[in-house]
Amino acid sequence: MKSLKTSFNIVFCAFSILFLFSCSGNLKQDKDGYYSEEKFVDSLNVGRKGKTKVEFEKFRHIKNGDVFVTLNVYDLKDIWVESKGSMFHTWELKNTFKFIKDGVTGLDVQIGDFNNDGFNDVTYQSGIAGRGGNIVMTLFVYDPENKDFIHIKNSESYPNLTYNPKLNCINSLILTGSTITSFLTIRKDSLQEFARVDVSDKIVVEEKDSTGKFKVIEEKVFKGNDKDLYKVFRNYKPLEY
Known part of the structure; x- marks a missing residue:
């Protein structure tokens, strides 16, 4: 009975290891070996609410663990389709940002008005310092004139x-x-x-x-x-x- 139990444990562990390797092997990678680990999308609260969309995505390299984040900014555009005789809405890509990120923390995207202009801005967590007490954030302030976000370049210097x-x-x-x-x-x-x-x-x-x-x-x-x-x-x- 003990031998049977031991054999079952060995088979179970082997199956578990095989399963883990199979999952890793099935991660959808791009040509450079990065896969999407986390994603955040909002089109209701940022910028011109309902007409601005942000799409954050965190990528990790499957072998060396390097991490980067992309931010895509979209503006809702009305287009007239002659063949349909009607107006349609489509998301127009306004800007794309890409940043290296720490490999420990998540995106932790926060939305709020940082300059009191009535348009919500956005941050994501780009790192952590000071024995965990200093949350390093990258800030993007919405520019209603250009319908885009301004990257506040030194925001990471102020946790x-x-x-x-x-x-x-x-x-x-x-x-x-x-x-x-x-x-x-x-x-x-x-x-x-x-x-x-x-x-x-x-x-x-x-x-x-x-x-x-x-x-x-x-x-x-x-x-x-x-x-x-x-x-x-x-x-x-x-x-x-």
Whole structure:
């Protein structure tokens, strides 16, 4: 009986291994050896809602594990078909982006208005840093004039991005040896920092002056608890969470 059970286990394991290899072999690859691992599509919430579509797709190389992400941007276009005597809707490709990505995290696509213009922008997670606390995001801001998205080129330099309605700006929470709340504004295709609050055993508030240099405008002892240390400041003059 024991021998029969052992034989069954061996056959089961062999079948499982064969099944796994068969699944790997059946992955649909392109000519360069990449296969689609994850996909996200939205046409209801981004840009001109119902008239803008984004299509994110994550690809992994079947042998070396390299990962990249593509973003296709579409705009809904009306076309007249003479033979049908009617107007039809079709998705017109406006732009395509391609980026190298880490091989650990998923797409984690987030939709929201980062510049308060009434059109939803979009981010995806491009990496993670700082022992897991810094979520690195790539931001795309919708441009209604061109019906396309603008890639904010340095958005990966500012982790944990959130919109700040109080100051109509963007906040980044950076976790290092201390905790830094950066206050950012969008200028063309980049984020520009205009103030920051650095918290460790003390709170140091800096603001950029007319010459483009940061100046300390407030400094005091930090009296909060551990939970307060990781809060995002929504104002820096005066200090407010």
